[in-house]
Amino acid sequence: MGNVMLEVKDLTTKYITRFQEDVYAVDHVSLKVEEGKSLGIAGESGCGKSTLALSLMGYYFPPLHYMSGDIIIDGRNISKMEPDDIRKSILGKEIAYIPQAAMNALNPTQKVIRFIEDVVQAHDPFMTRKDIYDLARSCFETLGLPANVLEKYPVELSGGMKQRTVIAISVILFPKVLIADEPSSALDVTSQKMVIKMLRNLMENGFIKSMIFITHELPLLKNVTDDIMVMYAGQIVEKGTAEQTVFDPIHPYAKGLMGSIIVPESGLRKVKLTAIPGVPPNLKKPPHGCRFADRCRYVTAECRMHPIEIRQADGEREYRCIFSEDELRKAYQND
Amino acid sequence: MTENNSCLKGVGLTKVFGMGKTRTVAVDHVDFDFCEGEIVSIVGESGSGKTTLAKMLLGLISVTEGEIYFQGKKRDISTHRKKKEYWKSIQAIFQDPYSSYNIFNRIDTVLLDCINMRGGRHLPQEKKVEIMTEACGFVNLKFEELTNKYPFELSGGQMQRLMIARIFILKPKILLADEPTSMIDACSRATILDMLLKLRNETGMTLIFITHDIGLAYYVSDSVYIMERGKLIERGSADEVILNPKHAYTRRLINDVPKIHEEWDLSTVG
Numbered sequence: 377m378g379n380v381m382l383e384v385k386d387l388t389t390k391y392i393t394r395f396q397e398d399v400y401a402v403d404h405v406s407l408k409v410e411e412g413k414s415l416g417i418a419g420e421s422g423c424g425k426s427t428l429a430l431s432l433m434g435y436y437f438p439p440l441h442y443m444s445g446d447i448i449i450d451g452r453n454i455s456k457m458e459p460d461d462i463r464k465s466i467l468g469k470e471i472a473y474i475p476q477a478a479m480n481a482l483n484p485t486q487k488v489i490r491f492i493e494d495v496v497q498a499h500d501p502f503m504t505r506k507d508i509y510d511l512a513r514s515c516f517e518t519l520g521l522p523a524n525v526l527e528k529y530p531v532e533l534s535g536g537m538k539q540r541t542v543i544a545i546s547v548i549l550f551p552k553v554l555i556a557d558e559p560s561s562a563l564d565v566t567s568q569k570m571v572i573k574m575l576r577n578l579m580e581n582g583f584i585k586s587m588i589f590i591t592h593e594l595p596l597l598k599n600v601t602d603d604i605m606v607m608y609a610g611q612i613v614e615k616g617t618a619e620q621t622v623f624d625p626i627h628p629y630a631k632g633l634m635g636s637i638i639v640p641e642s643g644l645r646k647v648k649l650t651a652i653p654g655v656p657p658n659l660k661k662p663p664h665g666c667r668f669a670d671r672c673r674y675v676t677a678e679c680r681m682h683p684i685e686i687r688q689a690d691g692e693r694e695y696r697c698i699f700s701e702d703e704l705r706k707a708y709q710n711d
Numbered sequence: 712m713t714e715n716n717s718c719l720k721g722v723g724l725t726k727v728f729g730m731g732k733t734r735t736v737a738v739d740h741v742d743f744d745f746c747e748g749e750i751v752s753i754v755g756e757s758g759s760g761k762t763t764l765a766k767m768l769l770g771l772i773s774v775t776e777g778e779i780y781f782q783g784k785k786r787d788i789s790t791h792r793k794k795k796e797y798w799k800s801i802q803a804i805f806q807d808p809y810s811s812y813n814i815f816n817r818i819d820t821v822l823l824d825c826i827n828m829r830g831g832r833h834l835p836q837e838k839k840v841e842i843m844t845e846a847c848g849f850v851n852l853k854f855e856e857l858t859n860k861y862p863f864e865l866s867g868g869q870m871q872r873l874m875i876a877r878i879f880i881l882k883p884k885i886l887l888a889d890e891p892t893s894m895i896d897a898c899s900r901a902t903i904l905d906m907l908l909k910l911r912n913e914t915g916m917t918l919i920f921i922t923h924d925i926g927l928a929y930y931v932s933d934s935v936y937i938m939e940r941g942k943l944i945e946r947g948s949a950d951e952v953i954l955n956p957k958h959a960y961t962r963r964l965i966n967d968v969p970k971i972h973e974e975w976d977l978s979t980v981g
Contacts, residue, residue: 572969596969637897641971641973649905
C-alpha cells in the first residue's frame with residue numbers, strides 16, 4: 377500500500393442561491409487516492425462531478441460554499457485554510473486542475489512561455505527567466521511536446537496541442553494530485569488519444585503522484601484509471617476497481633450506466649442498449665430516501681423511507697443500496 | 712439492391728468552396744446509393760466534408776457538380792415550391808438542439824407547424840392536440856407540461872427528444888441525423904438512439920446518421936460510409952467495415968477509440 381496522496385472525509389459543499397434554496401451538489405463524499413494511482417469519477421450530467429472537482433481544491437468562491445468534512449493532501453488538512461493561503465501554497469503546487477475547455481484558458485496575446493513564467497514566479501519569485509525556460513523545455517520534451525511551442529502564441533496551435541500545452545503548464549510545479557475534468561471531451565478521437573497518452577506519461581515520469589479523472593465516457597475511464605467511482609445526485613453510489621465496476625457493477629444505477637456503453641467491438645450489435653428512464657432528481661429538494669428510487673426498477677416502499685447508508689462489499693468495494701449484493705445479483709439474473 | 716427501391720442516390724457529387732487560391736474541395740466526387748428503409752452512417756473526422764454532404768442532400772447549399780436522384784428521378788429543387796415539396800420527404804435533426812428552435816415560438820407552435828406542413832391545417836383543435844399529445848408520448852414527454860413553454864425552458868435532452876417528436880408528426884421518407892447525440896451525455900444517448908430506431912421501425916423511413924462516433928455507427932447502421940478529406944474511402948456493411956477494415960484510415964479511426972474488452976493500444980499515436 378502506497379502513501380495516501382489525497383484523502384477526503386465526508387465532504388459536503390453546497391451552492392447558495394438567491395432564493396434561499398440550497399443545492400447540495402456534493403453530499404458526504406469520502407474518497408482516497410494512493411500514490412501512483414488514478415481514480416475515475418463517472419456519472420450523468422448534473423450529478424455533481426465537476427462540483428466535486430472544484431470542492432477538492434479547497435478554493436471556494438460564491439455561490440459554492442464549504443459546509444463540512446476534511447480534505448487531506450499528503451497528510452496536510454487544507455479544508456480549514458484561508459482562501460488566500462490556498463491560492464498561494466496549494467493550488468498548482470499541491471493540487472492542479474484542468475478544466476473542461478482548458479484550451480480556451482490561454483490568453484491569445486501572450487506567448488506560451490509567459491504563462492509558465494507567471495505560474496512559476498507566483499510560487500518562486502527568485503527564479504530567473506533562463507532557469508524557467510530550461511525547466512519548461514525539459515518538461516515539454518519529456519512530455520513529447522515540441523519545444524518550439526514555448527515561443528508560439530496560443531492561436532498558432534491546434535485544439536489538441538493547446539490542450540496538451542495547458543496540461544504541461546499545470547504540472548510544471550510537480551503537483552501531488554492532478555484533477556482532470558473531462559480533458560478530452562471537446563477533442564476528436566485522435567487528439568483524445570494523445571491527451572490520454574500524455575496523462576499516462578505524467579504519472580510514469582513522476583510529474584504527478586496521483587490523478588483524478590472525471591468523464592462520462594466509461595470506455596475511456598476503464599482504459600485510463602485504476603479505480604472508478606460512480607456518482608449520482610451528489611452522492612457516491614458505487615466504488616471499486618475499474619474492471620469490477622465496468623464488468624460487474626453492483627448498484628442498479630451503475631448497472632444502467634454500463635448498459636449504455638457503445639464501442640466498436642464485435643458483439644455490440646447483439647447487445648441491446650438499456651437506457652435509464654427518467655431524469656435525475658432536483659438537488660434543491662433531494663428525496664429523503666434513496667435518490668435513485670424514482671428511476672430504479674427494483675424499488676420498494678422501504679427505499680423511500682430513510683437515507684441509504686453506504687455498504688461494504690467484497691474486495692474493498694462500496695455501494696449505496698438497500699439490497700445486499702446477492703439480492704441484487706439475483707435480480708439482474710432474472711431479467 | 713435493385714434499382715427500384717433506391718431512395719437517394721448520388722453520382723459524382725462535388726462541392727467546391729471559394730476559387731483561386733482559397734479553392735477548397737469539400738466533397739470530392741462522392742457516389743452513394745441509399746436504399747429505402749436502410750440505416751446508413753457517414754463517418755469521418757472534423758473537416759472530412761460530412762456535414763457539407765448532408766447540406767447538399769437537404770438542398771440547403773447548391774451542388775457544384777454531379778447529380779442527386781430521389782426515388783429514381785432526378786431531384787428538382789429549382790423553385791421554392793418544389794423545394795418545400797422535397798422537404799416534406801426529407802427532414803433533419805442537427806447537432807445543437809439549442810439552435811434548432813426559433814426562440815420566440817412556443818413549443819405548441821413548433822408542433823403545430825409540423826401538422827400544418829402535413830396538410831392538417833383544417834383539422835379541429837381537439838384532433839391537433841391529440842396528434843401533439845401522441846407525438847410527445849412517443850418520446851416520453853408530457854404534452855400537458857410542455858404546452859405554453861418556450862424552448863429555452865427545456866433541457867438539451869428534452870429538446871432533442873422534441874425534435875424527434877416533430878419527425879414523428881411529419882413522417883418523412885428520409886431522416887438525416889447530423890451528430891444527433893454528440894452534445895448529450897452517454898446515458899441520454901441510448902434513449903435518443905432507441906427512439907430513432909423505434910421510429911424507423913414504425914415508419915420504415917431511411918435513416919442517415921452523420922457522425923464521428925464509430926461505435927455509434929456500428930451499433931445502429933446497416934451500411935457504413937467512411938469519408939476522409941472529402942473523398943469516400945470505404946463503404947460496405949457495418950460488420951465488414953468495422954470488424955474487417957480495408958483502408959488504413961479506417962483502421963486508425965477504430966484504433967483511436969477506447970475499447971472495453973480489448974486492450975487500447977496507446978503506442979500508435981501519430
